[in-house]
Amino acid sequence: MQVYELLEALVKALSNEAIALRHDLLESVLLASQPFWREMPFRVERPQWVNDYPDLDDALQRMPAERLGALLDDNRALVEWLGDRVAVPGYGADLLDVPALPRETVGSSLRSAWGVPGRKRAQIEAFAAATASLKDPVLEWCAGKGHLGRLFSLTHGVSVTSLEIDAELCRAGEALASRAGASTQAFVVADAFSRDAAKLVSGRHVMALHACGDLHRDLVVAATTQGSAGLAVSPCCYYRLREARYQPFCTSSRLELSRDDLHLAVTETVTAPGRGVRERDRAAQWKLAFVAWRETQTAAGYQTFKPVPSAWLSQPFAEFISRLCEREGFASPPSRALADLLQQGERRFELMMRRSVVRLAFRRLLELWLVCDLAEPLISHGFDVSLGVFCDRKLTPRNLMLRATAPA
Ligand SMILES: C[S@@+](CC[C@H](N)C(=O)[O-])C[C@H]1O[C@@H](n2cnc3c(N)ncnc32)[C@H](O)[C@@H]1O
Structure with missing residues (x-):
């Protein structure tokens, strides 16, 4: 197939041949871009790409919240934004082009x-x-x-x-x-x-x-x-x-x-302010505070932990972290360390949210x-x-x- 025929197949309709072709294009891009999406910023505070693309990280850390929200709301814009900043052969918003299926009027009943x-x-x-x-x-x-x-x-x-x-x-x-x-x-x-x-x-x-x-x-x-x-x-x-x-x-x-x-x-991102979102963010901040404490107790690196019962999250932070430490087999932090841990949780959360944007672009x-x-x-x-x-x-x-x- 000539290049223009390939392109035409891509924009017109995704039928058998175009689906197989798109599969192969997506696969080669996903394989080449693994450093951007394999590591989860919740688990790996500093993904590898941060070292390779410090300017990208800097741009994310400085980006106003509204701009961040707008990018997360629009997959095309997000891919275009990242595509301008990273070198991944074939990565671009045209990979996302999927035609709307023809629609017939259905007698609404x-x-x-x-x-x-x-x-x-x-x-x-x-x-x-x-x-x-x-x-x-x-x-x-x-x-x-x-x-x-x-x-x-x-x-x-x-x-x-x-x-x-x-x-x-x-x-x-x-x-x-x-x-x-x-x-x-x-x-x-x-x-x-x-x-x-x-x-x-x-x-x-x-x-x-x-x-x-x-x-x-x-x-x-x-x-x-x-x-x-x-x-x-x-x-x-x-x-x-x-x-x-x-x-x-x-x-x-x-x-x-x-x-x-x-x-x-x-993975969807809800950026609009609201009680549910604030609670979700707080839960993530507290879990990250626990991760920060755990790092001081073991050199084992990040390990997953079972879901945290939601009732624990409605307790004060001191109660939450001591219950989680007990379950996971660690000593609880002394009360003088709690304020600092909370701050660490909040800082890690902000960093994680912004670095996650790169992963979400895939x-x-x-x-x-x-x-x-x-x-x-x-x-x-x-x-x-x-x-x-x-x-x-x-x-x-x-x-x-x-x-x-x-x-x-
Ligand atoms: C996401 S819901 C979708 C329901 C419906 N199609 C809709 O969109 O409103 C998935 C449904 O699959 C059913 N389900 C899950 N496992 C199933 C199984 N092994 N066999 C049959 N149905 C199953 C669930 O009970 C549920 O009603």
Whole structure:
């Protein structure tokens, strides 16, 4: 392929060949940029790149909070900003270009929206608008209360099987369906990992809105082994895996990812002031104060610790740190050291927040790589695959959708 053909494939549509190409471009950039995203500033106070790019660190430490917030709110702007300051071959905002999927008007049905919170309703309607051409019969994978299936049943009259493991959600979904008159929707209480669930994929068009980790991965495998008619999936929670390490579908892949790495793909930043954010920040400051104290007690380097019970965070700092020290097997700090530790926690937190910006400039690249990898089994089994965005990021940052139609 000539360079201009490659570029054209990139901007036009992400279908089979373009997905495979994008996968390879993303992988080479992610491999080359590991020093920027592997180390988590919460654990490594001074990531390697700080030594290599002191000006970058300086720019981050001096950046006004509003500018920082604006960059974190806009993945493209963030990648452009970092791309101007680091030398990573191929790194640029065009890697993030994913076309919006064509949308059809879906008769919005008020009845289908009973019991659905506003934002969820908008996500469901956007998902449905991008999948309006899905044909009978439809399987809704990990359906929750089956809001999406109910909308399909009411607006298209198609037969919808909503599969969900939680019997209570199924019962609530059945009640909503019957109240709305969605007579073509039926619920099946089943584990999506079971053989029976995989069999339901056969001959059906499957839709999966926000299916986590192995739930979306197993669906794609089932689609290829059980003869699905096609699917539409918007993945989320990529880190929810049985295995501690990600197993790429692309056998040629050289990217090795742990669960911590996978968390990066879904790390969002809330910068608006508010009680929840202040509490989250304070929790991080206190944990970093504990880390600072621990460093004075052991030379073992950073070690993860179990989640801290939220009740401890509503205690005074002295109580918090002494409980955590007791649990982790360290002596508690003397009371005269507490004020200094708190200050250290606050200082480390500020540093960590600003240095994290560099890591976050790779989150969307990683997410896109994961979704391109997810497409691989479908592509290699001859499905027509397309990858696009089904709604604005403000509605949900998990707005990527993989669509696939089985070979004739
Ligand atoms: C993130 S929610 C998405 C629900 C729905 N699709 C939506 O977007 O509103 C994931 C759903 O998957 C269900 N789930 C989790 N593990 C499952 C399994 N092994 N089999 C079937 N459903 C499962 C959960 O109970 C939950 O309802």
